[in-house]
Amino acid sequence: MATMQDVARAAGVSAMTVSNVINGHPKVSEATREKVLQAMARLDYRVNVSARNLRKGRTGTIGLAVPEVDSPYYGRLAAAIIAAAAPRGLRVAIEQTYALRDSELEALALSRNRLYDGLILSTVGMGPQDTEWLTMDHPVVILGERIFGGPVDHVAMPNVEASRAATLHLLERGCRRVAFVSGTVGEEVDVSSLRHTGYRQALEEAGLPQDPELHRRLTAFSMAEGARCARDMVESGLDFDGVFCVTDTVAMGVLRGLADAGVRVPEQVKVMGFDDVPESGFLVPSLSTVDPDHDTMAERAVSLLVRRIERTGARPEPEEFVSRFTVVARESTGGPA
Amino acid sequence: MATMQDVARAAGVSAMTVSNVINGHPKVSEATREKVLQAMARLDYRVNVSARNLRKGRTGTIGLAVPEVDSPYYGRLAAAIIAAAAPRGLRVAIEQTYALRDSELEALALSRNRLYDGLILSTVGMGPQDTEWLTMDHPVVILGERIFGGPVDHVAMPNVEASRAATLHLLERGCRRVAFVSGTVGEEVDVSSLRHTGYRQALEEAGLPQDPELHRRLTAFSMAEGARCARDMVESGLDFDGVFCVTDTVAMGVLRGLADAGVRVPEQVKVMGFDDVPESGFLVPSLSTVDPDHDTMAERAVSLLVRRIERTGARPEPEEFVSRFTVVARESTGGPA
DNA sequence: TTGTAAGCGTTATCAT
DNA sequence: ATGATAACGCTTACAA
Numbered sequence: 001m002a003t004m005q006d007v008a009r010a011a012g013v014s015a016m017t018v019s020n021v022i023n024g025h026p027k028v029s030e031a032t033r034e035k036v037l038q039a040m041a042r043l044d045y046r047v048n049v050s051a052r053n054l055r056k057g058r059t060g061t062i063g064l065a066v067p068e069v070d071s072p073y074y075g076r077l078a079a080a081i082i083a084a085a086a087p088r089g090l091r092v093a094i095e096q097t098y099a100l101r102d103s104e105l106e107a108l109a110l111s112r113n114r115l116y117d118g119l120i121l122s123t124v125g126m127g128p129q130d131t132e133w134l135t136m137d138h139p140v141v142i143l144g145e146r147i148f149g150g151p152v153d154h155v156a157m158p159n160v161e162a163s164r165a166a167t168l169h170l171l172e173r174g175c176r177r178v179a180f181v182s183g184t185v186g187e188e189v190d191v192s193s194l195r196h197t198g199y200r201q202a203l204e205e206a207g208l209p210q211d212p213e214l215h216r217r218l219t220a221f222s223m224a225e226g227a228r229c230a231r232d233m234v235e236s237g238l239d240f241d242g243v244f245c246v247t248d249t250v251a252m253g254v255l256r257g258l259a260d261a262g263v264r265v266p267e268q269v270k271v272m273g274f275d276d277v278p279e280s281g282f283l284v285p286s287l288s289t290v291d292p293d294h295d296t297m298a299e300r301a302v303s304l305l306v307r308r309i310e311r312t313g314a315r316p317e318p319e320e321f322v323s324r325f326t327v328v329a330r331e332s333t334g335g336p337a
Numbered sequence: 338m339a340t341m342q343d344v345a346r347a348a349g350v351s352a353m354t355v356s357n358v359i360n361g362h363p364k365v366s367e368a369t370r371e372k373v374l375q376a377m378a379r380l381d382y383r384v385n386v387s388a389r390n391l392r393k394g395r396t397g398t399i400g401l402a403v404p405e406v407d408s409p410y411y412g413r414l415a416a417a418i419i420a421a422a423a424p425r426g427l428r429v430a431i432e433q434t435y436a437l438r439d440s441e442l443e444a445l446a447l448s449r450n451r452l453y454d455g456l457i458l459s460t461v462g463m464g465p466q467d468t469e470w471l472t473m474d475h476p477v478v479i480l481g482e483r484i485f486g487g488p489v490d491h492v493a494m495p496n497v498e499a500s501r502a503a504t505l506h507l508l509e510r511g512c513r514r515v516a517f518v519s520g521t522v523g524e525e526v527d528v529s530s531l532r533h534t535g536y537r538q539a540l541e542e543a544g545l546p547q548d549p550e551l552h553r554r555l556t557a558f559s560m561a562e563g564a565r566c567a568r569d570m571v572e573s574g575l576d577f578d579g580v581f582c583v584t585d586t587v588a589m590g591v592l593r594g595l596a597d598a599g600v601r602v603p604e605q606v607k608v609m610g611f612d613d614v615p616e617s618g619f620l621v622p623s624l625s626t627v628d629p630d631h632d633t634m635a636e637r638a639v640s641l642l643v644r645r646i647e648r649t650g651a652r653p654e655p656e657e658f659v660s661r662f663t664v665v666a667r668e669s670t671g672g673p674a
Numbered sequence: 675t676t677g678t679a680a681g682c683g684t685t686a687t688c689a690t
Numbered sequence: 691a692t693g694a695t696a697a698c699g700c701t702t703a704c705a706a
Contacts, residue, residue, distance in 0.1 A: 003699055013677085016677060019701060023701090027675055047450050049396075050390035050394075050451060051698070051700040053391075054387040054684085056682085069419065075407040075408070079406050080407075092430065096416065096420065096423075112383050113383045223615070227619065256623075281560075283621075284621055350692075369692080388685090389685080391683080392683080392697085393685075393698085
């Protein structure tokens with residue numbers, strides 16, 4: 001395979017001139033440029049990206065670590081991040097972590113090995129106790145709920161506020177016994193806990209009791225688990241007229257589980273999701289949800305990362321960006337206002 | 338940032354020994370290994386992947402070029418390919434081509450620049466006339482319908498056979514006026530044309546007429562287009578009792594469109610998709626479809642690629658792999674047998 | 675405008 | 691078991 005030297009020889013110039021032609025430097029005469037271009041074509045020359053990367057100290061690739069890419073939410077997010085990175089000349093390599101702490105730490109390690117110029121890390125398995133791994137000596141942006149106030153940039157959703165609004169929406173539509181379907185809620189700062197807080201705030205504001213029976217737990221944020229949980233709610237004789245689901249994916253399962261149990265939505269039970277994934281508007285009934293503005297989050301995550309990658313002077317202070325949200329009323333809560 | 342030389346100096350050994358420790362070569366005494374490990378920790382040493390790549394002539398990354406990653410089908414495929422690549426020590430970088438021919442060619446060019454060790458390319462925009470770009474001098478596996486008999490490995494679905502089976506399934510369930518929803522069907526070898534062929538074969542076998550009115554066209558394989566198309570079919574007064582959709586994504590839209598038009602599925606119209614994406618089993622009604630065995634396709638695509646990446650001797654002959662398929666009967670065609 | 679020289683950080687080869 | 695040397699292919703200075 002031809003190298004730059006080979007091209008230089010064939011064109012009767014130096015390697016430097018070939019490099020200048022390739023990189024579009026202005027100080028190359030039209031004649032030499034032509035000669036070089038022809039030699040390149042003749043030899044079917046291809047730049048060696050590895051050599052260039054070594055020399056430049058950059059790879060032109062950022063890493064994106066997410067639990068899995070075949071979920072409506074992370075798929076949507078990945079697409080938005082790839083789209084935001086492209087105009088900046090950055091490629092995106094995706095690591096699937098399967099929500100495992102060790103895989104998330106591994107992605108961090110790979111990025112620090114300068115495999116990537118920077119990393120966008122969706123923390124699900126890692127928690128606040130892992131803050132020590134987040135050093136500012138390499139560009140990292142955290143995307144998600146689990147780590148706040150660390151030494152790195154952070155892009156998050158307005159979980160509490162949006163969940164409060166989602167629950168209030170169900171109450172406005174007449175629900176009085178609203179179930180909340182999520183993972184385990186505890187001390188930690190995670191999606192389930194944050195969204196549960198918003199849910200509780202809404203009930204409190206409305207002066208409704210907090211019945212622990214209404215809080216249902218999943219072992220995974222999957223459609224299958226959502227369906228199982230919904231069937232379980234009906235079969236156990238739970239009295240409920242609304243369900244707020246921790247994600248749209250779970251809500252899709254809940255809709256299915258309610259159908260299995262013969263419960264009509266929205267007549268008997270109203271259902272609310274969170275994320276506004278592309279599918280939600282096309283379900284039957286279409287799913288009411290919260291739109292957290294994925295594109296802005298993705299754009300912001302990439303721009304924060306690029307700021308660090310390209311920084312010349314002092315390290316910028318860690319920044320926290322929280323997106324805006326919109327409640328989207330669809331059929332599963334009785335349709336648009 | 339510490340280099341291998343720095344570590345070597347700190348440990349009082351040569352860079353070569355450090356390299357041997359890092360790469361787990363057997364010929365290192367326990368004492369030296371320990372010394373080196375400590376020096377590495379002390380200096381917070383990180384290998385420079387770019388330097389390694391240059392030296393080795395490999396990047397450890399393969400490219401995956403797909404139209405977009407936020408569709409149930411390509412998301413599912415990408416996840417399977419990442420999973421198949423991981424145990425082989427390969428990372429996957431995703432390029433979104435948006436089904437554009439130029440972007441697909443660009444992905445090919447990047448891979449040939451040794452940005453990737455090889456490329457899995459889902460051809461949608463490129464066609465048979467682009468075969469010239471597919472040279473065997475760099476590992477490439479084509480995934481999809483548009484290019485057959487080229488000089489590179491190819492992993493495909495049994496489009497005609499599976500579509501025939503899908504259509505026959507609708508006929509077995511009592512449909513007599515089966516519509517086909519796809520993109521434009523023409524001379525070219527693409528998903529729409531191949532699946533249309535299977536559809537026609539089934540009608541022919543059953544002795545049913547081929548009514549051109551029953552073939553409906555989309556401008557994109559999206560849920561929105563599927564919904565529009567379904568509403569259009571009903572509003573135009575088309576007489577039909579079954580719909581075979583070119584993909585599950587389109588079928589999700591069709592289900593929505595039929596609901597909008599007040600048509601009940603499966604009582605009045607039965608609906609069949611193609612792909613068996615994760616969502617299909619959870620829709621209401623759940624979607625009957627064809628399972629093309631994504632995991633096997635992904636596994637095969639990766640193993641064909643790896644065979645070329647790691648080949649030492651002569652170039653293997655181009656291979657063509659066609660997956661098996663299964664018809665999955667769900668509620669949208671009246672439920673499991 | 676073009677060329678020369680040096681070096682990015684690693685590893686394969688060959689000695690010792 | 692360890693080390694010296696020489697690339698891998700490119701680009702940043704600097705010189706001409």
